[in-house]
Amino acid sequence: MKVRRCRGAGFALHWGPxxxxxxxxxxxxxxxxxxxxxxxxxxxxxxxxALGKAKGAFLQRRAEAVARLPEFEALRDIGRDIKNHTxxxxxxxxxxxxxxxxRAGGTVHWCSTAExxxxxxxxxxxxxxxxxxxxxxxxxxxxxxxxDHLEAHGITPVETDLGEYIIQLRREHPSHIIAPAFHLNRxxxxxxxxxxxxxxxxxxxxxxxxDILTEARTKLRERFLAADVGITGANFLIAETGSSxxxxxxxxxxxxxxxxxxxxxxxSIEKVVPTLEDATSLLRLLARSATxxxxxxYTTFSTGARRPADxxxxxxxHVVLIDNGRSNMIGSEFQDMLRCIRCAACMNHCPVxxxxxxxxxxxxxxxxxxxxLTPSLVGVDKAAHLPNASTxxxxxxxxxxxxxxxxxxxxxxxxREFERHLTxxxxxxxLALWAWFAKRPGMYRAATRAAVGxxxxxxxxxxxxxxxxxxxxxxxxxxxxxxxxGTFMSRYAKQQRGR
Amino acid sequence: MSKDAILxxxxxxxxxxPLPADQRAMIDGRLASHPRHLxxxxxxxxxxxxxxxxxxxxxxxxxxxxxxxDADAVPTAIAAYLAQQNLAPRFVLAPHPDLxxxxxxxxxxxxxxxxxxxxxxxxxxxxxxxxxxxTGTLMLPSGPERxxxxxxxxxxxxxxxxxxxxxxxxxxxxxxxxxxxxxxxMPRNVMLVTGPSRSADIEQTLELGAHGPRRLHxxxxxxxxxxxxxx
Ligand code: SF4
Numbered sequence: 001m002k003v004r005r006c007r008g009a010g011f012a013l014h015w016g017p018x019x020x021x022x023x024x025x026x027x028x029x030x031x032x033x034x035x036x037x038x039x040x041x042x043x044x045x046x047x048x049x050a051l052g053k054a055k056g057a058f059l060q061r062r063a064e065a066v067a068r069l070p071e072f073e074a075l076r077d078i079g080r081d082i083k084n085h086t087x088x089x090x091x092x093x094x095x096x097x098x099x100x101x102x103r104a105g106g107t108v109h110w111c112s113t114a115e116x117x118x119x120x121x122x123x124x125x126x127x128x129x130x131x132x133x134x135x136x137x138x139x140x141x142x143x144x145x146x147x148d149h150l151e152a153h154g155i156t157p158v159e160t161d162l163g164e165y166i167i168q169l170r171r172e173h174p175s176h177i178i179a180p181a182f183h184l185n186r187x188x189x190x191x192x193x194x195x196x197x198x199x200x201x202x203x204x205x206x207x208x209x210x211d212i213l214t215e216a217r218t219k220l221r222e223r224f225l226a227a228d229v230g231i232t233g234a235n236f237l238i239a240e241t242g243s244s245x246x247x248x249x250x251x252x253x254x255x256x257x258x259x260x261x262x263x264x265x266x267x268s269i270e271k272v273v274p275t276l277e278d279a280t281s282l283l284r285l286l287a288r289s290a291t292x293x294x295x296x297x298y299t300t301f302s303t304g305a306r307r308p309a310d311x312x313x314x315x316x317x318h319v320v321l322i323d324n325g326r327s328n329m330i331g332s333e334f335q336d337m338l339r340c341i342r343c344a345a346c347m348n349h350c351p352v353x354x355x356x357x358x359x360x361x362x363x364x365x366x367x368x369x370x371x372x373l374t375p376s377l378v379g380v381d382k383a384a385h386l387p388n389a390s391t392x393x394x395x396x397x398x399x400x401x402x403x404x405x406x407x408x409x410x411x412x413x414x415x416r417e418f419e420r421h422l423t424x425x426x427x428x429x430x431l432a433l434w435a436w437f438a439k440r441p442g443m444y445r446a447a448t449r450a451a452v453g454x455x456x457x458x459x460x461x462x463x464x465x466x467x468x469x470x471x472x473x474x475x476x477x478x479x480x481x482x483x484x485x486g487t488f489m490s491r492y493a494k495q496q497r498g499r
Numbered sequence: 500m501s502k503d504a505i506l507x508x509x510x511x512x513x514x515x516x517p518l519p520a521d522q523r524a525m526i527d528g529r530l531a532s533h534p535r536h537l538x539x540x541x542x543x544x545x546x547x548x549x550x551x552x553x554x555x556x557x558x559x560x561x562x563x564x565x566x567x568x569d570a571d572a573v574p575t576a577i578a579a580y581l582a583q584q585n586l587a588p589r590f591v592l593a594p595h596p597d598l599x600x601x602x603x604x605x606x607x608x609x610x611x612x613x614x615x616x617x618x619x620x621x622x623x624x625x626x627x628x629x630x631x632x633x634t635g636t637l638m639l640p641s642g643p644e645r646x647x648x649x650x651x652x653x654x655x656x657x658x659x660x661x662x663x664x665x666x667x668x669x670x671x672x673x674x675x676x677x678x679x680x681x682x683x684x685m686p687r688n689v690m691l692v693t694g695p696s697r698s699a700d701i702e703q704t705l706e707l708g709a710h711g712p713r714r715l716h717x718x719x720x721x722x723x724x725x726x727x728x729x730x
Contacts, residue, residue: 050702057703071539078536091509092518092526103683110502162709163700181700189701209701217710225618240530241685251696251711254651258688269505275533280669284539295634295693297560298711303685309643311594311615313687323505330512
């Protein structure tokens with residue numbers, strides 16, 4: 001299942017005023033079609049093969065990394081507290097951060113919306129006379145859809161993270177926030193490389209995965225050397241020093257930000273932390289939660305532009321600092337979501353994500369964190385299905401390195417959805433019916449007694465029902481266990497009498 | 500202006516105006532004192548074990564380490580490593596005074612230039628500023644004497660490191676970098692490097708040598724008597 005890009009800014013118009021934040025006007029949001037997307041994903045054999053292979057590896061590696069660090073649980077509390085402290089003083093830390101960037105010779109571009117951020121990036125690239133731009137992996141870049149904007153103005157963006165590179169060749173979107181090509185198999189890579197790298201021998205052999213990697217390395221080297229501007233994201237911003245931090249394993253982010261004449265770091269406002277020590281504690285959590293490494297290969301702190309005697313490094317350093325709806329979350333019941341360090345542990349452990357993959361979620365951020373963040377950023381009217389795409393098993397919260405109560409936040413969205421009459425009418429009327437009985441205990445008990453009796457009658461001694469009149473949709477995918485005895489209340493009363 | 504709009508929206512959410520002076524002073528105090536949080540016990544070790552932990556962790560992350568008794572042995576150790584890897588004895592060298600002072604005449608087959616790295620350099624010899632035992636991580640701050648391109652362009656990276664510069668935790672390495680200076684002390688670029696470059700993007704299976712070096716070799720000078728392994 002592909003999430004397609006829609007070109008042309010006019011597309012955003014019919015979303016109307018509800019689309020208050022002007023988010024991602026160029027990325028089509030297919031979240032309203034989550035159910036259809038999910039059904040298609042479940043029937044996609046290639047996708048199911050890829051998901052099956054990938055998931056176990058992530059879980060096992062994380063579990064091993066956590067087991068190697070006895071302090072991991074204590075660090076989760078620390079991570080949560082650092083982020084909470086920062087969010088409670090976010091204005092002050094952002095001001096200090098920006099002042100320190102400028103002191104080190106960098107420029108900060110404050111952007112309220114995706115549109116402003118796109119314009120800022122384009123402006124910097126145009127002033128630099130850029131023709132090609134290399135890019136390190138960045139989710140905020142997907143969120144603001146900057147690639148399409150650059151292309152529309154004659155500038156070629158080249159994704160350099162291996163996973164992002166193939167996604168760009170396929171003109172898709174990432175299906176996972178740290179493993180963008182989570183949904184692809186080796187055969188997909190080979191086919192796409194043959195299709196796109198037409199200057200190479202069409203009969204070349206990809207005997208091992210390494211051959212795919214080597215071809216990508218060679219192709220991208222040319223791009224790194226030719227680029228006029230390098231764009232990266234930022235895992236953290238450090239107020240104390242005015243630094244932006246990127247974390248990679250490939251080294252593509254470092255080539256991106258070191259070789260071109262201009263470096264642009266894209267970062268959303270909640271990435272700021274006070275000090276190097278704060279960033280360090282969060283870094284101890286990040287790689288372990290994400291890939292199950294003790295530390296990523298390259299953790300790089302960038303502070304300003306090339307210094308007078310330096311022999312390399314960019315001459316210009318810009319930070320495009322993006323709000324795009326986040327400041328509205330401050331002080332709301334969704335503020336906790338701004339602690340997220342984008343490690344992807346929640347989606348790796350999510351049974352729904354594990355079954356559907358990331359594209360079904362229909363926008364940039366999939367899995368449990370996406371189910372909370374997407375409605376916050378694009379509006380619950382566009383993403384109402386997502387907070388419902390959960391079994392509420394609680395696994396996501398139990399692995400989240402900054403202890404975000406994801407199930408609770410999804411429940412908040414369900415409440416808002418209900419208040420705003422976005423819940424389907426059948427669900428609403430059934431809930432109303434249930435509520436009517438629930439307020440009348442006598443009637444409720446009589447009704448449940450009748451229901452238990454009816455189910456036992458239909459079951460005629462079987463332990464479970466394979467189908468149920470009026471609930472065919474529900475029993476299509478599972479059996480309904482038949483109640484064994486009476487209702488809870490009747491059993492409870494019996495037990496009390498027996499005492 | 501968007502800056503005011505963003506700060507204003509944050510303050511509305513927090514239900515307050517700009518921080519009052521006393522609270523602002525608390526924030527500034529926290530920034531100035533940059534308190535440490537919990538540091539994992541794994542690196543709180545006697546010196547010899549700390550250095551051994553560093554060596555073990557580099558190995559765990561697919562790097563290699565050669566220990567030499569003193570700086571004079573570095574050129575021959577470089578020559579031996581390149582020969583063992585079947586690489587030509589040619590490299591770009593970080594223009595660091597410590598490296599310039601090595602007795603290069605002891606390995607006359609080595610050819611090198613002291614400069615930034617270029618795309619066709621196959622081997623780079625970098626100066627190690629410090630290292631962190633906790634995860635086998637090298638700290639490589641940029642500067643005229645330690646160009647960043649040496650960390651990322653060549654297929655093979657050799658880092659010359661003194662054992663006396665190995666610390667337990669990242670926090671101690673930050674303090675080396677701060678070294679009494681406040682504010683504005685950060686070099687343009689500080690790389691923390693843990694092993695050679697890699698990717699798991701193809702079917703979540705690890706392959707070494709993505710965009711950065713395929714090999715990472717540390718030549719460790721045992722200049723710290725307290726850190727020598729027990730005889
Ligand atoms: S919500 Fe938590 S687990 Fe999920 S990506 Fe964010 S930090 Fe990681």
